[in-house]
Amino acid sequence: MTGAAPSARRDAPPEFFSVNQLAEDLGVTARAIRFYEAKGLIAPRRAGTTRVFDRRDRARLMLVLRGKRLGFSLASIREFLDLYDADRSQGAQLRLLLESTRGRIQELERQRVDLDQTLRELREVEREAERVLRGRGEPRSPAEAAD
Amino acid sequence: MTGAAPSARRDAPPEFFSVNQLAEDLGVTARAIRFYEAKGLIAPRRAGTTRVFDRRDRARLMLVLRGKRLGFSLASIREFLDLYDADRSQGAQLRLLLESTRGRIQELERQRVDLDQTLRELREVEREAERVLRGRGEPRSPAEAAD
DNA sequence: TAGATAGTTGACCTATACGTCAATAGGCGG
DNA sequence: CCGCCTATTGACGTATAGGTCAACTATCTA
Numbered sequence: 070m071t072g073a074a075p076s077a078r079r080d081a082p083p084e085f086f087s088v089n090q091l092a093e094d095l096g097v098t099a100r101a102i103r104f105y106e107a108k109g110l111i112a113p114r115r116a117g118t119t120r121v122f123d124r125r126d127r128a129r130l131m132l133v134l135r136g137k138r139l140g141f142s143l144a145s146i147r148e149f150l151d152l153y154d155a156d157r158s159q160g161a162q163l164r165l166l167l168e169s170t171r172g173r174i175q176e177l178e179r180q181r182v183d184l185d186q187t188l189r190e191l192r193e194v195e196r197e198a199e200r201v202l203r204g205r206g207e208p209r210s211p212a213e214a215a216d
Numbered sequence: 217m218t219g220a221a222p223s224a225r226r227d228a229p230p231e232f233f234s235v236n237q238l239a240e241d242l243g244v245t246a247r248a249i250r251f252y253e254a255k256g257l258i259a260p261r262r263a264g265t266t267r268v269f270d271r272r273d274r275a276r277l278m279l280v281l282r283g284k285r286l287g288f289s290l291a292s293i294r295e296f297l298d299l300y301d302a303d304r305s306q307g308a309q310l311r312l313l314l315e316s317t318r319g320r321i322q323e324l325e326r327q328r329v330d331l332d333q334t335l336r337e338l339r340e341v342e343r344e345a346e347r348v349l350r351g352r353g354e355p356r357s358p359a360e361a362a363d
Numbered sequence: 364t365a366g367a368t369a370g371t372t373g374a375c376c377t378a379t380a381c382g383t384c385a386a387t388a389g390g391c392g393g
Numbered sequence: 394c395c396g397c398c399t400a401t402t403g404a405c406g407t408a409t410a411g412g413t414c415a416a417c418t419a420t421c422t423a
Binding site: 135136138139140141152153157160163164166167170171173174177178179180181183184185186187188191192194195197198199201202 | 282283285286287288299300304307310311313314317318320321324325326327328330331332333334335338339341342344345346348349
C-alpha cells in the first residue's frame, strides 16, 4: 500500500500518470476517463496497451472537468477544447476560431448573468432567514419578493 | 392563426396560459413542461383535465429553465425551488433552509470561479487571434500559455 | 512458478431528460 | 351535428454519460 512503486526516480511532480492515478487525483473514475478518450476529448499515449498520461493530458482532462462543472455536454466541451489547439497558421482557420471563440464568450457571459441573478436571490433568502431567526420580524412569504 | 382567441378581455398581460402558449413563450416543448410537472417541479391547476398556468407557474418555470442553463439536474433544481417556498414558520425548518441555502450559494460561487477563469482564457484566445489576424505577430502555440 | 495486482477491451445495464406517436376526449365554429 | 383544433395520457424510443461485470493480458513479487 505504501511506497509509490519504484516510480519516483527523484522527487518532483511525476512526469506520467496511469488512469487510476489520474482518476483518484481528479476525483473521477477510470471508466469516465476512458469514456472521454473514446469520445475524442483526450488522447493519452500508450505503453503497449496501457495508457500513459503526461502533464498536458492531465491539464486537458482538468479542462474537461471544469466544462462539466459548468454544465456543458461532452460534445460541447470537445468543441471548446478545439479552440485551444486549433490550427493558428491559416487566415481562414483563424477567422473561424475567432468567430466560435466569440460565440463561446457570449454564451458564458449570458450564463454569468443567470448565475449572478441566482446568487442575488439566494443571498436574499439567506438574509431573510437570518433576520427571522434572530427573533424579530415576521416570516415573510416569498411571494412578496417575486414581483 | 390570428386573433388571440376571445382571450384578452381587456389587454394587459394575460392571466392564464395553456401548455402550448407557455412552451412557445419560453422556447421549450409542451412535452418538457409536462415532464417537469411529472417530476414535481411545477404544479399548474386544471380546468377539467386541461392544465392552466398562472403567472406564478410561469415564473417558477422560468426558474427551472434558468437552472437548466446553469447546468443543474432537474432533481437539483427541485431542491433549489424548495428553498423559495420552504416553510418559514418554524425555527427548525428555518435553520435547515438557511443551511441548504448557504450550501447552494457556495456551490454557485465555485461555479463562478470556473466561469470567470474560462472567460479569461477565451478572451486571451480572442486577443491572440485578433493580433495575428491584424497581420503582425507569429501565431503562438497555445502550449506556451498552458503552464 | 504461482498468485496477486493493475490494466485492457467488450458487452450489457442504468439514470436522466426528454421526443415521438397513438388513442382518446372536449370545446367551438360553421 | 360534425369536423377541426387543442389537449391529455400512455407507451415506447433515443441520446448522453457513464456504471458494472466478465474475460484476458502483462507485470511484479513472494
